[in-house]
Amino acid sequence: MDAAGLIKALSRFGYSVTRQSGSHIRLTTNSPGQHHMTIPNHSPIKLGTLNAIINEVAASQQLSRDELMRHLFE
Numbered sequence: 001m002d003a004a005g006l007i008k009a010l011s012r013f014g015y016s017v018t019r020q021s022g023s024h025i026r027l028t029t030n031s032p033g034q035h036h037m038t039i040p041n042h043s044p045i046k047l048g049t050l051n052a053i054i055n056e057v058a059a060s061q062q063l064s065r066d067e068l069m070r071h072l073f074e
Contacts, residue, residue, distance in 0.1 A: 001050060002043035009072045013061055035060040 003025060007017065014031040023041045028034065037060075039045070039053055058068040 001045055003039055003041045006039060012071060
């Protein structure tokens with residue numbers, strides 16, 4: 001998965017691009033509370049990095065990792 005695909009998937013949870021610095025993009029959501037995260041603008045994003053991002057979003061959204069995956073990629 002590349003950064004553009006991940007940003008599109010995370011937009012389902014209200015994440016939007018707030019800034020970009022070099023090859024990193026900062027996303028922010030206010031649902032359920034304010035949460036910021038930085039993702040690399042790489043194609044593809046390394047598997048370990050993608051896993052960490054998914055785990056962080058799941059914790060922020062108060063969902064299990066499996067629930068988040070179903071919502072992101074359905």
